[in-house]
Amino acid sequence: MLERVVVDPVALTVSEPSGSGTFTLTLSSQPAAIVSVSLVLPTPEQCTVSPNQILLDADNWETGATATVTAVDDSIVDGPQTCWVNTDKSVSTDPNYNGLSVRDVKVTVLDDDVPAITVSPTSTTIAEPAGSDTFLLSLTSQPNAPVSVLLSVSNNQCNV
Numbered sequence: 001m002l003e004r005v006v007v008d009p010v011a012l013t014v015s016e017p018s019g020s021g022t023f024t025l026t027l028s029s030q031p032a033a034i035v036s037v038s039l040v041l042p043t044p045e046q047c048t049v050s051p052n053q054i055l056l057d058a059d060n061w062e063t064g065a066t067a068t069v070t071a072v073d074d075s076i077v078d079g080p081q082t083c084w085v086n087t088d089k090s091v092s093t094d095p096n097y098n099g100l101s102v103r104d105v106k107v108t109v110l111d112d113d114v115p116a117i118t119v120s121p122t123s124t125t126i127a128e129p130a131g132s133d134t135f136l137l138s139l140t141s142q143p144n145a146p147v148s149v150l151l152s153v154s155n156n157q158c159n160v
């Protein structure tokens with residue numbers, strides 16, 4: 001059956017930290033009244049969509065109305081995530097365009113986080129008899145469990 005509310009594309013890919021993409025809704029014929037389609041995000045921690053309601057009428061039914069999907073950044077090494085933009089049934093006082101199912105949009109959010117440990121600074125100079133300095137270890141992403149690093153010295157010239 002011919003889809004009367006057309007979504008294009010129905011799948012797109014965006015990347016952390018803030019990549020975005022668009023999809024467009026059009027109608028297969030001129031409606032007699034405004035047609036509204038609400039967009040719902042089950043996983044707003046993965047992506048956002050704007051606007052969250054698409055309105056089509058006699059002026060824009062053919063050119064369509066566009067929604068923008070934007071990736072939501074996190075600091076977790078989580079790989080590609082799927083962020084669905086679910087569409088509610090269409091609402092209109094035009095009976096031809098009321099209560100129609102509209103295809104959902106599958107958004108793939110690509111990850112930009114990598115697991116690594118950084119040390120800063122990586123060299124220092126200290127003096128006898130009791131000079132000292134500090135260095136900082138940090139992770140480039142949020143770990144799923146505590147991370148421990150053993151420190152040792154290569155000779156007996158200092159303590160850590």
Ligand SMILES: [Ca+2]
Nearest residue numbers: 016074075113
């Ligand atoms: Ca990230």
Ligand SMILES: [Ca+2]
Nearest residue numbers: 076078111113
């Ligand atoms: Ca991530």
